[in-house]
Amino acid sequence: MGMTMTQKILADHAGLPSVKAGDLIEAKLDIVLGNDITAPVAIGVFDEAGFTEVFDNEKIALVLDHYTPCKDIKSAQLCATAKEFAKRFNIKHLYDVGTVGIEHALLPEKGIVGPGDCIIGADSHTCTYGALGAFSTGVGSTDMAAGMAMGENWFKVPSAIKVELTGSLQPHVSGKDVILHLIGLIGVDGALYRSLEFTGEGVKALTMDDRFTIANMAIEAGAKNGIFPVDEATMEYVEGRFTRPVKVFEADPDAEYDETVTIDLNTLKPTVSMPHLPSNTKTVDEVKGLHIDQVVIGSCTNGRIQDMRIAAEILRGRKVADHVKCIVIPATQDVYLQCIKEGLAEIFIESGCAVSTPTCGPCLGGHMGIMCEGERAVATTNRNFVGRMGHVKSEVILASPAVAAASAVAGSVASPADL
Numbered sequence: 001m002g003m004t005m006t007q008k009i010l011a012d013h014a015g016l017p018s019v020k021a022g023d024l025i026e027a028k029l030d031i032v033l034g035n036d037i038t039a040p041v042a043i044g045v046f047d048e049a050g051f052t053e054v055f056d057n058e059k060i061a062l063v064l065d066h067y068t069p070c071k072d073i074k075s076a077q078l079c080a081t082a083k084e085f086a087k088r089f090n091i092k093h094l095y096d097v098g099t100v101g102i103e104h105a106l107l108p109e110k111g112i113v114g115p116g117d118c119i120i121g122a123d124s125h126t127c128t129y130g131a132l133g134a135f136s137t138g139v140g141s142t143d144m145a146a147g148m149a150m151g152e153n154w155f156k157v158p159s160a161i162k163v164e165l166t167g168s169l170q171p172h173v174s175g176k177d178v179i180l181h182l183i184g185l186i187g188v189d190g191a192l193y194r195s196l197e198f199t200g201e202g203v204k205a206l207t208m209d210d211r212f213t214i215a216n217m218a219i220e221a222g223a224k225n226g227i228f229p230v231d232e233a234t235m236e237y238v239e240g241r242f243t244r245p246v247k248v249f250e251a252d253p254d255a256e257y258d259e260t261v262t263i264d265l266n267t268l269k270p271t272v273s274m275p276h277l278p279s280n281t282k283t284v285d286e287v288k289g290l291h292i293d294q295v296v297i298g299s300c301t302n303g304r305i306q307d308m309r310i311a312a313e314i315l316r317g318r319k320v321a322d323h324v325k326c327i328v329i330p331a332t333q334d335v336y337l338q339c340i341k342e343g344l345a346e347i348f349i350e351s352g353c354a355v356s357t358p359t360c361g362p363c364l365g366g367h368m369g370i371m372c373e374g375e376r377a378v379a380t381t382n383r384n385f386v387g388r389m390g391h392v393k394s395e396v397i398l399a400s401p402a403v404a405a406a407s408a409v410a411g412s413v414a415s416p417a418d419l
Contacts, residue, residue, distance in 0.1 A: 001254065002251070002253060004160040004197055004251045004257070005133070005197055005229065005250060006225060007019050007255075008251070009116060009117075009134070009247075009249050010027055012249070014027045019157045021256075025157060027118050027153065027155055029151055029152055029153060030113070030119055031059055032060050032120055032144060033060075033061045033121030033122065034062055034063075034144050035062070035064065036063075036064040036078045036079050037066050038122035040081040040082055041141035042144035042145040043081055043082065043085045051145070054091070055150055057090050059151070060148055061091075061093035061094075063100060064094075064095065064097075065101065065358065065359060065360050067359075067360075067366050067367060068096065069357065069359070079096065082094075093110075100358055101332025101335070102299065102329075102332065102359070104125050104126065104129070104300035105300055105331035105332050106331070107129065108128075108132060108212065108237075111241030111243060114244060115133040115234060115242075115247060116133060116134060116248060117129065117136070118134070118135050119134055119137075120136070120138075120139045120147050120153055121138055121139070121144070122140065122141045127216065127226050128215050129215070130215040130225050130227035131214070133234055133248065158195045158225070160195040161190075162259070163182060163197065163198045164202075165178075165199070165201070165205075166200055166201060166262065167205070167265040169205055169210075169265050170265075170269075172402045172415060173265075175207075175210030176213050180278065180398060181271050181281065183220050183221045183281065184273070184281030186261065187279045188220060188221060188222060188278060188279045191224075192223075193224050194223055196218045196221065196223045197226075197251065198211075199229065203228060203231065205265060207233070214226065214228075216300055216382060230246075230249075269283045269285065270400065270402065271284065272284055272378070272397050272398060272403060273398035273399075274384075275386075275395040276395070277384070278382070278384060284413060284414065285415075290413040291412050292324060292411065293324065294324065294327070294369060294371060294375060295320075295404050295407055296327050296329070296362050296363070296378075296379040296381060297311045297329070297353075297379075297401055298327070298331060298361075298380060299360065300363075302400065302401050303358070303380075304331055304335060307380065308328070308344050311401040312405075314409070315353070316347050318409045321408065322411075326408040327354050327369045328354070328355045329357075329359060329362075330355075331358055336357070351408075362379070363379070369389070370390040372390060373391040374393060374394065376396075377397065378397045378413060379397070379404065380398075380400065380401050382398070384398050402416050403415055
């Protein structure tokens with residue numbers, strides 16, 4: 001029996017000729033990731049366990065992105081704990097204010113992760129790096145502690161769902177619409193502890209930023225990971241960034257999948273997820289005109305330069321509705337700088353947006369855009385659970401940058417075609 005792409009990566013890192021779904025294995029790690037919320041917990045476990053060394057100071061990344069710049073004393077202490085640990089073990093990849101970016105945008109941009117890698121992160125959206133043809137998955141802080149010390153973790157090898165993409169995206173439709181549509185089809189537990197493996201001719205129609213968005217939200221369908229094949233676009237992205245040897249894995253022709261889901265990109269329309277689950281999907285046409293109070297454009301899902309360009313093109317020459325707060329958060333310092341160079345930041349500010357330094361901020365209800373009772377936001381973030389962005393009686397509608405920008409102008413849920 002053949003192996004899926006994910007299974008091949010896991011077999012390689014476990015030093016085994018083959019693995020199958022359900023196997024329990026120990027696999028060597030290429031990168032271990034933590035942030036300002038999860039790393040301090042892992043550091044506490046690390047110290048309590050009596051570990052005195054890390055397995056490799058160049059294969060641990062600490063990205064202080066969730067509450068930074070620190071919003072209060074508690075968040076400042078969390079960052080201080082992470083920075084002390086980085087100093088103690090001379091951790092190469094420490095990113096704080098001034099160098100920080102939202103972790104899942106920053107690591108690919110910096111070339112810290114790449115094709116064929118096996119990556120764990122104490123953050124559920126670590127699955128983002130599957131866009132590069134890597135196996136990457138979120139873990140708890142205890143597993144992160146063990147990973148930092150030992151350089152390996154145990155895994156239960158996942159079975160897989162094949163997602164076959166055909167056709168090409170239509171105007172104002174992006175990777176966000178693809179993944180929201182898929183989650184709407186299979187549900188928030190439709191891929192529980194399984195790998196979402198994206199294939200088909202339609203993959204070529206997706207930019208790398210589209211793929212990052214799709215892989216990022218694999219966890220919202222319950223998936224262990226999401227993964228894309230390594231192609232010319234992938235290799236072009238990692239060239240000049242990723243300095244370790246590139247490992248390319250392909251699924252065997254006789255690889256076994258639990259099921260196949262086919263998505264015709266030609267037929268997709270701008271899509272949103274209504275409160276309070278990512279699977280509660282509707283086309284924009286079904287819900288347009290719904291009043292909103294806030295728009296957030298950014299996050300590890302949609303804060304990359306393509307997202308900024310799409311939003312700016314729609315906001316150019318227009319004004320955000322008087323009753324709407326529109327917050328734009330470039331995902332990394334490099335994206336922010338590019339926004340300045342291309343005049344995108346000027347467009348945002350002239351339109352009436354608040355432009356923030358890179359931070360996760362409002363996505364998890366941290367800071368920079370917390371909602372009160374009764375408020376409703378359209379956001380390019382990844383979760384719309386009860387109380388996710390503030391009060392338990394506030395609401396979050398997940399959308400693409402195009403829909404978010406159009407909604408900011410309209411003052412209600414809208415697509416660019418409605419302006």
